[in-house]
Amino acid sequence: MWWESVLVLVVFSGALYLFAREIMRPDLVALLVMAVLMVFQLVTVEEGVAGFSNPAVITVVMMFLLSAGLVKTGVADFMGKLISTVGGGHPLLLTATVMLAVGAMSCFMNNIAATVILIPAVMAAARRAELAPTKLLIPLSFGSLLGGLCTLIGTPPNLLINIALEGTPHEPFRMFDYVPTGLAITGVSVVYMVVWGHRVLPARQPTPQTELADRYEIEDYLSELVMLDDSPWVGKALGRAQLGRMGLEVLKILRGDIAIFLPPPHEVLRSGDVLVVEGSAENLMEIKKIKGVQMRAEEEVSPDVLLAEELALSEVSLPPNSISIGKSVRSLQFRTRYGVVVLAIRRGTRTLHRALADEELQAGDVLLVEGPSESIRGLVKDPNFLVIGHLNYVFHRTEKAWHAVGVMAIVVALAGFGIFHISLAAVLGVLLMVLTGCMKVEEMYREIDWQVVFLIAGMIPLSTAMEKTGIISAVAGGISTLGGAGSGYVAFALLFLASSALTQVLSNPATAVLVAPVAVQVADGLGVSPYPLLMAVAIACSATFLTPIGHQANLLVYGLGGYRFKDFAKIGLPLTVILFFFCLWWVPRVWPF
Numbered sequence: 060m061w062w063e064s065v066l067v068l069v070v071f072s073g074a075l076y077l078f079a080r081e082i083m084r085p086d087l088v089a090l091l092v093m094a095v096l097m098v099f100q101l102v103t104v105e106e107g108v109a110g111f112s113n114p115a116v117i118t119v120v121m122m123f124l125l126s127a128g129l130v131k132t133g134v135a136d137f138m139g140k141l142i143s144t145v146g147g148g149h150p151l152l153l154t155a156t157v158m159l160a161v162g163a164m165s166c167f168m169n170n171i172a173a174t175v176i177l178i179p180a181v182m183a184a185a186r187r188a189e190l191a192p193t194k195l196l197i198p199l200s201f202g203s204l205l206g207g208l209c210t211l212i213g214t215p216p217n218l219l220i221n222i223a224l225e226g227t228p229h230e231p232f233r234m235f236d237y238v239p240t241g242l243a244i245t246g247v248s249v250v251y252m253v254v255w256g257h258r259v260l261p262a263r264q265p266t267p268q269t270e271l272a273d274r275y276e277i278e279d280y281l282s283e284l285v286m287l288d289d290s291p292w293v294g295k296a297l298g299r300a301q302l303g304r305m306g307l308e309v310l311k312i313l314r315g316d317i318a319i320f321l322p323p324p325h326e327v328l329r330s331g332d333v334l335v336v337e338g339s340a341e342n343l344m345e346i347k348k349i350k351g352v353q354m355r356a357e358e359e360v361s362p363d364v365l366l367a368e369e370l371a372l373s374e375v376s377l378p379p380n381s382i383s384i385g386k387s388v389r390s391l392q393f394r395t396r397y398g399v400v401v402l403a404i405r406r407g408t409r410t411l412h413r414a415l416a417d418e419e420l421q422a423g424d425v426l427l428v429e430g431p432s433e434s435i436r437g438l439v440k441d442p443n444f445l446v447i448g449h450l451n452y453v454f455h456r457t458e459k460a461w462h463a464v465g466v467m468a469i470v471v472a473l474a475g476f477g478i479f480h481i482s483l484a485a486v487l488g489v490l491l492m493v494l495t496g497c498m499k500v501e502e503m504y505r506e507i508d509w510q511v512v513f514l515i516a517g518m519i520p521l522s523t524a525m526e527k528t529g530i531i532s533a534v535a536g537g538i539s540t541l542g543g544a545g546s547g548y549v550a551f552a553l554l555f556l557a558s559s560a561l562t563q564v565l566s567n568p569a570t571a572v573l574v575a576p577v578a579v580q581v582a583d584g585l586g587v588s589p590y591p592l593l594m595a596v597a598i599a600c601s602a603t604f605l606t607p608i609g610h611q612a613n614l615l616v617y618g619l620g621g622y623r624f625k626d627f628a629k630i631g632l633p634l635t636v637i638l639f640f641f642c643l644w645w646v647p648r649v650w651p652f
Contacts, residue, residue, distance in 0.1 A: 070521065126168035157195050165204075193260060210237055256630050286352065374447040398431060424618065
């Protein structure tokens, strides 16, 4: 009925709005979509939850685990060493090596993991070549996205596109069907980055410690409180003052020639103590009401008061798979657990100072922390954080590296030669990873990006509802009419552009789920092969170069490199245009209409 189509379009539009405005997490939006569709009986309960049992979704889950096995055994570290060896000190050769190395890894492992694992090697190679890391981090991210286009398992959209071929006379894509297009696109992109992109990329060196505080405008939120003789806090433990409840963080106590950094709650305050605190102007005004506490409001507190030989200011980023995402600074207990204090948070172009204790951390956040050098080194070893300028990754079970390589080779062979379905081959691979000791059972659930899984599973019912109500047929009919009888080039261009635009708002897996069925029906309407049109969707879904929020790999380097939003558009827009015209020429030659 017509009202069902209208309701599905309302749900689709609402989802786009929520995704674009980031009002809710993407996975929650997808689950909301799934629930609404089932409540209004636009899909059956079986159709609504079918995404969780879809072979493509199962394969995506298994690929997270197989990637983790390669990481934990240090296999991926080999590529990092290769970058330094092959790239040497030549900027252009180093750029090409970074893109090809991460691209090779992304062919068979999750591109987020490939990006994270190579960041330390890229930063180290940049230092040795006396090159700004910003010249290499965007090529690293783009290379991971391009490498995923080379195999069926390289990126979730490639797997999800096969869903549209289910129940049709057309054979699904096989393991290496993407190679001819993927390699060509990667080659063109590497040439572009070496010839032009490298010149346009900003050359920003890591910020020295003396400039970090200025960059985060810490001096505007620092104050010194002097304990007078008649202060009610003198002679009492710092914890009794309950400054935390006032929204103030005590960073240091200056007592004569002694400086006590991050004083513990049991530290007894004395007359004459100077407390260096961080907090908003509103919170500091409350201190004026307390007798015996003098605030040096007339003097501007220099950020240098926080620095000492044994202390360090560092920027700490959160990788997309960090368990700290979604948790507050207070719940993570940075002071007691890590021995550092969070001074500010940079989120995109904004810098947050107020109410940091209750601020929920997001992927890509960059935290300005201060602590003893030993504490900073402790953060370096924690895989939930990436410490800028001190990046490292601790590998375990390197003696199992060849086991992990063998398991991955078995999975590729079983799926590539059609012995088993890719989902079954991946499940067997994960079992072998565990049985051979490459990965522990208790680690498995931490390595899965459940946000991606729920996002995909929740959006599949929307695709089903759009197909049942005839929306996909209507859209496909419109594209077929524009394409003209028997012409696939216009349809290819429209599907590429539509997918490229949608993936800037939706995630690329969600875009693949929604647009791939349209491509199949357009092909049937035009009487052409669906494969070149599906390739257009796959390529556009992975070519998310225009914004840092288009893909998590972009978001990661965005924070680490201190890029500006426009840096991605400046590099990504010309590359997207080049790939559009190249694919319009190349793909039909590999996959004729």
